[in-house]
Amino acid sequence: MSQAPQSHDEGPIQTPQQLMLAIVLAFVVPVTIIALLVNYVNSAAKGGAGSSALAPEAVAQRIMPVAAVKVQAVTAAPGSRGGEDVYKAQCASCHGAGALGAPKYGDGGAWAARIGKGLDTLTDHAVKGFNAMPAQGGGDFVEVEIKRAVAYMANAGGAKFEEPPVAAAEGASEAK
Template identity: 50%
Template sequence: MSEVTPHHDAGHAGPIKTPKQLVVAVLFAFVVPIIAIILLVSYVAADKQPAAGSDAMSAKATVERIRPVGVVEVKDVSDPSALKNGEQVYGAVCVACHGTGTLNAPKLGDAAAWGPRLPQGFETLLTHALKGKGAMPAQGGGDYADLEIGRAVVYMANKAGGKLEEPKASAVQTAAAAPAAATTPAPAAAASAAAPAPTSAAAPQAAAATGGVPALYAQACSACHIAGVAGAPKLGDKAAWAPRLGQGVDGLTASVIKGKGAMPPKGGTTASEAEIKTVVTYMVSQAK
């Protein structure tokens, strides 16, 4: 008698036993993932919707979001109305020192501090603002038209009791040119005075080479580094400069060019890298 082999296929049967179950399984395999994706997209989109009552989708907010990082401002210096007024220039530059009296700058509205200055007249005050005086760099470290600086001078002076009139373009040009005219040699002496002129252009570099004070430091850097404004290391303060000297002149020069902390790039000037390196070398030498 032959031996019959038992059937074991029944134990390995799958969960799908009928065509109907197969159709249901296929539908679930497609429908469930699609529903999950739709719910996920809805959740993400809802999370980014502006809160009720906000103006995130207003025209102003949209313009602000797509606003370029940088803008180019073109000024027509022949049109006084296109330039900033005195209060605007004061708020952009002058307030840094004249708002608090930093570095002995006369505070806005302080009649006692402005008292000795007002009798000097508009031309003298404007010349000081344009060329720099004491710890104040030329134009207070800003970059404005002479007429804009003149408007700022009048604004500050009149806030302290002055009675200066709004400057005209011709008056500002005359005052700005006055120092140059005062130093212009007479026609008879022009020929003899012409020879030393080429050497004067190299004066700041020569001063730095002989240990003198570079012109750029006196005009701009001293505004903060004399009194340690905004955390700037004071000139000659060895303790403040000690952690920085390890960077070397090249490293410190790179920091100045890029700007660091409250110091803007190039200290807010348009100086060349060579001029900045000269000033850094000078200040480092004073801290050793």
């Protein structure tokens, strides 16, 4: 019987030092390549959509309140407001809804007995307070403004009171 010749293929690694070098390079080279690729990808400038989402202006815009309150000082000179202005500024809060027995604006039945007392009596009650109503309805007006507001409300309830004229309106009508 004949035997086939045996061949021994030897690889490129001949010594234990070469084996150690191959093992180290098999781990170090791929890790180094991966680290360099990650660094390259992260170093590029991002210019896509949403890139300014964390900018201070964008954050401020997102957390901005829905509404804002502006406080302004009233520049009207004392005695220059008309009856309707005073009514809307102070009287409407109670007389608009009839709160605490206040006669409602425009309710002729509720105003009838009060109108009979006269404009001066109604004005005195409004200035000094009457029953549940505090003085000036809790506002801060001059007496002539209160008188205009009383006349305005009473006239809406059926009275025929003459509302005292506004000083600025008098000067404007005389200039004409």
